[in-house]
Each structure stands twice: as C-alpha cells, then as structure tokens.
Amino acid sequence: YIVTAALFGTGVATVGEIVVEFALAMEKLLLSRTVYLGNPREIMDAFGHRGFPQVVGLMDGCHCLIILPLGLRNAYVNRRGSYSVILQGTCDHTGRFVDVELGWHGSAHDARVARNSLIYEAMEAGIYVPGNPSINIRGQQIGPLILADSAYPIRKWLMTPFKTPHTPRQKLFNKKLNRVRGAVERLFGRLKARWRCLTAPLLVAEENVVPILVSCVILHNICETKGRVLDEGMRYRRRFVLPAPAPIRRDEEDAKKAAGEAVRNALADFFLTRRI
Numbered sequence: 001y002i003v004t005a006a007l008f009g010t011g012v013a014t015v016g017e018i019v020v021e022f023a024l025a026m027e028k029l030l031l032s033r034t035v036y037l038g039n040p041r042e043i044m045d046a047f048g049h050r051g052f053p054q055v056v057g058l059m060d061g062c063h064c065l066i067i068l069p070l071g072l073r074n075a076y077v078n079r080r081g082s083y084s085v086i087l088q089g090t091c092d093h094t095g096r097f098v099d100v101e102l103g104w105h106g107s108a109h110d111a112r113v114a115r116n117s118l119i120y121e122a123m124e125a126g127i128y129v130p131g132n133p134s135i136n137i138r139g140q141q142i143g144p145l146i147l148a149d150s151a152y153p154i155r156k157w158l159m160t161p162f163k164t165p166h167t168p169r170q171k172l173f174n175k176k177l178n179r180v181r182g183a184v185e186r187l188f189g190r191l192k193a194r195w196r197c198l199t200a201p202l203l204v205a206e207e208n209v210v211p212i213l214v215s216c217v218i219l220h221n222i223c224e225t226k227g228r229v230l231d232e233g234m235r236y237r238r239r240f241v242l243p244a245p246a247p248i249r250r251d252e253e254d255a256k257k258a259a260g261e262a263v264r265n266a267l268a269d270f271f272l273t274r275r276i
Contacts (some may be wrong), residue, residue, distance in 0.1 A: 001203070014173075020204065023211035026218050034221040037088035037098045040129045040144065046093035051176050052147070053137070053267075056129055057090040057098055057119075058184035059148040059158075061110050062192075065201040066209055085199070087213055088113050090146060095187050096224050097217050103210045110151040114158075119146075123157045138264035147181045156258035159267070175270040191220050 001019075005012045037043075037070050040056050047055035063084035068076060076083040084106035090099040101117040122128035123146065134143040147159050154160045161174040192198045196215040204212055 014167040016204070020208045020211065023208070023215040026215040027211050030218050031214060034218045035097050035100060037128070038096070040133070043092045044144065047180060050180050051276065052180045054135060054142050054145045055180065056144040056146055057092060057146045058181050059088065059090045059114065059146050059152065060184040061088040061113060062188045063106055064198055064213055066206070067201050067203065068198060069206045075105040075107055082106070085209055085213070086113055088117060089184070089187070089217070090119055091184050091187050093183070094224060094235055095183060095190065096221050100214070100217050102213050111153050124155070137270050138266040139261055142263055142266065147177055149181065153257070154264065156263045158260065159264055169268040169272040172271050173264065176271055191216065192275050194220060195242050196221065
C-alpha cells in the first residue's frame with residue numbers, strides 16, 4: 001500500500017479503499033465467469049488417463065492468515081496457533097478452481113466446512129454433474145468422484161485414503177489417490193506464489209477478507225486459462241434444487257460411510273487386479 005501510494009501520489013488509506021472496491025467488483029462481475037465446472041467428461045477422461053476413473057475434482061483447504069478481529073480469538077485460532085480463515089477449493093485436471101467455499105473461521109474442521117458447502121450438498125443429491133454418469137466396477141455403481149485427504153468424511157462420491165493401510169490393495173489405492181490428489185496441493189502453492197498477500201496476515205478488515213480471497217481465486221483462474229473467461233450470459237453454477245436440510249442421524253451417517261467404503265474397496269480391488 002505504501003509503495004503504491006507513493007507511485008500514484010495518493011494516501012495509503014485511499015489505496016486500501018480502491019483495492020477493496022476492486023475486489024468487490026471482481027466478485028460481482030467475474031466470479032460466475034471464471035469459477036465453474038467445465039466439461040465433466042473431459043475432466044473424468046483426463047483423470048482416468050492419470051490412473052483414477054470417474055474423478056471430476058480434487059478437494060482441499062488452506063488457511064489464509066488474517067489480523068485477529070477483536071474479541072474473536074478462539075474462533076479464528078487454528079491448530080498452529082495463528083489466526084486464519086479457511087479457503088476450501090475444488091479443482092479440475094488443469095489446476096483451475098471449479099468451486100470455492102470461503103469465510104470459515106480457522107478453528108473449523110475441514111469436514112465441517114465440507115459438509116456445509118454447496119458442492120457437498122449437490123454431490124450428495126447427485127445433481128452437481130449433469131446426468132450423474134456412472135460406471136460399474138466390481139459390482140459397484142460408481143458415479144462422479146471427488147478426491148480428498150483423510151480429514152474429510154468418506155462418501156460414495158468423496159474418496160479418501162485408507163487411514164492405516166495394511167494390505168497391498170490398500171497401499172496401492174492410497175498411492176494412486178495421493179498421486180492424483182497432489183495436483184490440488186500444487187494449485188494452492190501456485191495461488192500463494194502469485195498473490196503474495198496470502199503468505200502473511202491480510203491487512204484488511206474482517207468484512208473485506210472474503211472479497212480479497214475471491215479476487216485472488218478469480219485472478220488465479222484467469223492466469224491458468226491464459227485470460228479466457230466465459231461468454232456473457234453464461235453462469236458457473238446451475239441453480240440446484242437441493243432437498244431441504246435435515247439433521248443427520250447416526251444410522252444415516254453410518255450408512256453413508258459404509259456406502260463410501262464399499263466404493264473405495266471396489267476401486268482398490270480394481271487397481272490391484274485391473275479387472276472390472
């Protein structure tokens with residue numbers, strides 16, 4: 001801010017106001033044209049060539065440091081003892097964000113953030129990917145998949161690694177998942193390398209943190225696609241008709257976990273034997 005203010009002969013506070021106005025304009029005008037799910041078949045084919053079928057996205061989160069808002073220390077302190085908000089991102093095979101969930105306090109668990117995101121609800125309902133295409137592997141119908149690490153809950157559409165792999169099939173599954181999922185970790189590395197403000201606490205008020213993060217995501221996608229954005233009138237999110245949220249009972253949670261484990265086991269067997 002100080003360097004920019006000196007270059008343009010204006011006050012530091014004015015520079016800060018302009019940056020926030022720019023970020024708000026980016027969020028309003030360009031988010032829907034840069035962060036969206038592309039061609040699902042193309043994405044699944046690309047991940048299939050890398051060794052993991054049916055994948056439409058890779059999910060992970062990162063902590064973006066902030067200046068501690070007054071009186072909110074416990075909410076924003078993360079497991080490393082610093083203050084942050086969480087950026088949950090889902091990317092495709094090209095390193096583009098296809099979905100983001102922003103603004104959660106640093107103390108929130110990754111699983112909680114995921115469960116309360118739009119992409120999670122849409123995948124649970126089977127409507128995020130048009131037509132929800134599926135294939136049969138080892139007797140299991142497997143639809144579009146998202147890969148994540150072990151901090152996330154396993155679902156029939158959300159594949160996570162075996163926490164304590166013992167058998168060759170489990171170790172092979174984890175190896176293939178981690179090899180493919182590494183792309184989302186590299187994405188966050190490129191994001192922070194491009195926008196160095198994300199490597200230190202953001203010098204903005206609490207209400208302006210999300211617009212700044214959104215603008216960084218938008219600019220990242222523009223860079224990754226060499227300046228290409230959607231044509232006017234196109235939208236990155238279809239208007240999903242989601243079922244009304246209801247409290248999850250323990251038996252329902254166990255059933256969803258079992259369904260996810262069944263898909264994971266079928267894939268593990270397939271990777272080991274290469275037989276459908």
